[in-house]
Amino acid sequence: MYPTRFPRNHWYVVARPDELGDRPLSRTVLGEAVVLFRGPDGRPAALADRCIHRSMPLSLGSVQDGTLVCGYHGLAYDASGAVVDIPCQAQVPRGRQARSYPVHAGAELIWLWPGDPERADPAAVPDQSWLDGDDWATVDGTLHLDARAQLLNENLTDLSHVAYLHEGSIGTREVAKAPISVEVDGRVVKVFRPMPEVDCPPFFTEVMGIGGRIRRGSVAEFVAPGYHISHVEAEALEPDGIGRCRHRAVHCVTPETETSAHYFWLIARDYRRDSAEVDQLWQDGAPVVLMQDVAAVEAIETVLRRHPDHPPEINISADAGSLRAREIVEWLIAHD
Amino acid sequence: MYPTRFPRNHWYVVARPDELGDRPLSRTVLGEAVVLFRGPDGRPAALADRCIHRSMPLSLGSVQDGTLVCGYHGLAYDASGAVVDIPCQAQVPRGRQARSYPVHAGAELIWLWPGDPERADPAAVPDQSWLDGDDWATVDGTLHLDARAQLLNENLTDLSHVAYLHEGSIGTREVAKAPISVEVDGRVVKVFRPMPEVDCPPFFTEVMGIGGRIRRGSVAEFVAPGYHISHVEAEALEPDGIGRCRHRAVHCVTPETETSAHYFWLIARDYRRDSAEVDQLWQDGAPVVLMQDVAAVEAIETVLRRHPDHPPEINISADAGSLRAREIVEWLIAHD
């Protein structure tokens, strides 16, 4: 029902740039252990995290002059995965090579292509150029879920759960009652949930400074197989000097194994952009809300693991977007 | 050898009443995740612990006006398992229904019938009417064992182990040497172990106030598949003003999975019934003794798991009751 395999010939977020410093970084993507490090030019490189000599994880080694040196016997690899030094030998025989992965290093996110390197197309990376310039202030972070990625993909394309799972922070009961419409374009699903007049949730009051009854807009955008933007608008109906506030929550869901995933998030806002206080509110508050989603999908994962031959679930009207998202992922798997 | 499957068409204790308050309670019984909650009349109800919409454990939700509300998208269930509200829809389609389980709520124990609901017969619940009235003072508690239930069932029908496993609390070496007799009646096994003159164990001195040489009586009663009463009598042979003291230790063993179980216990005594001090001695002391049994059967479980093709065990004379108990459980499994 929920796919656990994922298509390999796509870009997946593998790290945020500030996670990758002077030391190698280990991360498993679609079941493959990958080591990231910065080459001599500072650009991120990705290799299979296993020395071709004695299978030591290269992530336990060190970076020296832009090469990745194994911590066991000292074999050194360049960014292409070629072995460039074997300390106990005068020469390195030809063809000594670790698997390397195409990497696309954006300003906010580092992407990895786990599939056929020949097919890696930088143009297929979801566009984040809207983040360039000064329009948006951002905070970000990395979480992990012990649950299959698709559960989070469907959570993020059905925001009716906000009314229950996030009650008391970003949700109010009215959100679940708002009707939705769904648009599909290629591998993109958009779920529109306009709320002309609803209560302002507590966390919006904190970060935006508005309250009472508000006009609230929500568009959940999914770019298969794992990139989401939650577009949020809020405007007080009682004029109080504060106009429309917008933020975009970027969620990147990267399968780690068949039943676990990495969760990279970024909140970009167009209000109070220079406020360190609002930065901190979001930096602290976003993980609290997102971990409620993580806890929910992990609880569901536990149920699914106990019942591999799971009885069919029923669907409700709020699922329209999630079901389209699932169809697209299944199509991508079948046509990988 | 030791059965791990258990018969489903029987009553099993699922909780003590004070474990079930205003919040739902999750408990796995015979491999099935069950959620308990109190309906509008306060009576316990039991459903499969899985929302029929997106498989969220219902035990992570809340009880509102006697309905169980899923914490993910707000679907509400009544005590029969029927969905009575879907927040994002005006109507609930017919036939939306979670599995429900027959429940029998006694004064001391809540029982669940995991089998065919049509066959659930309240008359088959073991009689505890002897606990009504003021004859007995009680303390109780809940433990868990990471071992197959039958190991504890056989522990409880062979109390010769008291001499070694519980030495220093309720056991003395003489207990193991006392001859036993066994009676079987339907699904009930009784093992009689009269001890006309033995040392008083330390814990009896604490709770009863007797000591020295005593007449000790022990009847281990097993009602298959998981209910036990250990009937205990003790009387000082040197008259000291204290007459015969009796207590009954009720042990309820409910398989959780094939290799783990819930262990509900209750100690009823007819002496010093108004003593808060003796209440506390039993409330603190009983789990210490019972956890010695839990530790023993968990150690054995570890051995059995390592050796699935376990060599035959040898039997000794003290095993007569346990072997009959095992036969009955095997018969119930075969005729479930």
Next chain:
Amino acid sequence: MYPTRFPRNHWYVVARPDELGDRPLSRTVLGEAVVLFRGPDGRPAALADRCIHRSMPLSLGSVQDGTLVCGYHGLAYDASGAVVDIPCQAQVPRGRQARSYPVHAGAELIWLWPGDPERADPAAVPDQSWLDGDDWATVDGTLHLDARAQLLNENLTDLSHVAYLHEGSIGTREVAKAPISVEVDGRVVKVFRPMPEVDCPPFFTEVMGIGGRIRRGSVAEFVAPGYHISHVEAEALEPDGIGRCRHRAVHCVTPETETSAHYFWLIARDYRRDSAEVDQLWQDGAPVVLMQDVAAVEAIETVLRRHPDHPPEINISADAGSLRAREIVEWLIAHD
């Protein structure tokens, strides 16, 4: 590739003598749970760690008058495994017997023969008579690795890793560059690594008191299937009053399961033999260095478990001794 099964008809170290006191000791060897205890003469005995009555681990019992008494129902075993007492019975039927294992108790190490007892030959125990007398001062200890034993066997026969894994303690980069030669004699492999002039590593300065440039000698000796001696010599090239220092690191690798092992170590030195300070330096320092090896092989084990159909590894010149060691172990397995 790396064998996980191991030959059974060999002596394996099961404990150091000071690990076995008045209480029984549980240790799993080649997948079999063994309990060790001292019989009436103080000599170590080894039985299967499972009561033949109800499968209770005998290691949870106690030693009384040189018999091992089960903690559950009190069955008593002698050093041969024969049941000598059943408390609830007047008599012990004939033939009640737990499996026993041949044991060879040396001064420094206790050895167990997990295979056919008829084939156990004390003459096959590796000779440690060189430790008798006053030539050597020793410290020792026991470690555990969550990795297949053979990974540590090959680590110990290729000491080129000292240059990287143990840099800053016993390793310097020059060690990896020193050429080696290999000798094989029966089940013994010796790897010679003379280093006529290299830097003195920091830990040698601490324990030997030498420094600067030194002549360093290293012979890695492996006696299959799990006994190693690392013969080490060091001598300052700039005469400073301290002559040649020698130590021998004895490493005993005993498979616990197919993918875990016990690691018994002993460091014998011929310098500063009466120095409690040097004793302490070695007692504290050896586990630090050896745990670097444990961490490395455990990291590799994790890689191997994730990839059961592991791609072939490449070999380098330093592997010559390790590859011979592997061949011998494979031969012993095939001819067990």
